[in-house]
Amino acid sequence: MPLLEYLEESLISHYKACELCPRRCGVDRTASQLGFCGEGTHLHIATIEAHLGEEPPISGKNGSGTVFFSGCSLRCLLCQNYQISQEGLGREWTLQEVVDRLAALHEHEGIHNVNFVTPDHFLPHTVAVIRRLRERGIRIPTVYNLSGYQRVESLRMIEPIADIYLPDFKYADPALARRFSQSADYATVALEALSEMVCQKGFLDTFVREDDNEIVSTNDLSPPSREGVLARHLILPGQVQNSLQVLSMLFVEFGRELPISLMSQYVPVRQLPLDSPLNRQVTRDEFQEVFQHAQELGFRNLFVQYPGKVAGDTKPFLPDFSAVNPFPGNMRT
Numbered sequence: 001m002p003l004l005e006y007l008e009e010s011l012i013s014h015y016k017a018c019e020l021c022p023r024r025c026g027v028d029r030t031a032s033q034l035g036f037c038g039e040g041t042h043l044h045i046a047t048i049e050a051h052l053g054e055e056p057p058i059s060g061k062n063g064s065g066t067v068f069f070s071g072c073s074l075r076c077l078l079c080q081n082y083q084i085s086q087e088g089l090g091r092e093w094t095l096q097e098v099v100d101r102l103a104a105l106h107e108h109e110g111i112h113n114v115n116f117v118t119p120d121h122f123l124p125h126t127v128a129v130i131r132r133l134r135e136r137g138i139r140i141p142t143v144y145n146l147s148g149y150q151r152v153e154s155l156r157m158i159e160p161i162a163d164i165y166l167p168d169f170k171y172a173d174p175a176l177a178r179r180f181s182q183s184a185d186y187a188t189v190a191l192e193a194l195s196e197m198v199c200q201k202g203f204l205d206t207f208v209r210e211d212d213n214e215i216v217s218t219n220d221l222s223p224p225s226r227e228g229v230l231a232r233h234l235i236l237p238g239q240v241q242n243s244l245q246v247l248s249m250l251f252v253e254f255g256r257e258l259p260i261s262l263m264s265q266y267v268p269v270r271q272l273p274l275d276s277p278l279n280r281q282v283t284r285d286e287f288q289e290v291f292q293h294a295q296e297l298g299f300r301n302l303f304v305q306y307p308g309k310v311a312g313d314t315k316p317f318l319p320d321f322s323a324v325n326p327f328p329g330n331m332r333t
């Protein structure tokens, strides 16, 4: 039996006693039992588009073929995509519909890759999608856009079809991970997962240049990458210490060549207690402190999203998945 066919069949059996992610619920999703992610075995997807809002080596000029799955195995309090990750927005898609949509984006928009966003709970389906695309002769890189909270066993299962890993590294502080994502073991799990990703694919092939003392990457200099790992960190309001610890931890484990994307796009998206630290955006001072630490550590491949430089410098950036175009300015439809 061909490798991808075998892989697909063996992965689908995992829905029966699901341990695809570190929650390891053990539920039988084929019998309509739901685990922490809240998803069964039918593909539940909010949107599939050519997305221009990823880092330049991922989006390139034509966009990344993003598949935004509904449901999530982490369900963070701070999630910017909470409409789809926790409120069930999206609809059921057949495998054929997904493959047809991605094939159309490839043919008409020239997407540089297929980008599965928080796909942990649908990993078997991602294998099935890629297998069918390859059967059609479409062989663009596969991006796994991850929360960072992955099982090494699951990463090994998708290794034959994964080309690029785009994992978050959200927390070094266990108390913060428990409070915001119900995962006190986040740092331990994420370090192990990131090590596996780097071991499989190495660091992302990126191009950078220095501009006005700021390390930046531009579309002009960054053709779409084909393989490797780029770690992302979202700076949170009032949590600078966590960010500093994350960067130090990544430096100690992987050194300064690890490509890192520092993001500052956090916007409060839901009703939170008045005294919650998540009720505001990140300040420029907070961002600057984290950015300076990254520079002092000497990270060489640094992608930076400055506060207030998103969505035209005036409005905070926030997707709305109930709209026809959830990412105004960042999507080709």
Ligand code: SF4
Binding pocket: 018, 019, 020, 021, 022, 023, 024, 025, 026, 027, 034, 035, 036, 037, 038, 039, 072, 073, 120, 121
């Ligand atoms: S994918 Fe969902 S059901 Fe499976 S272990 Fe994770 S949270 Fe539980």
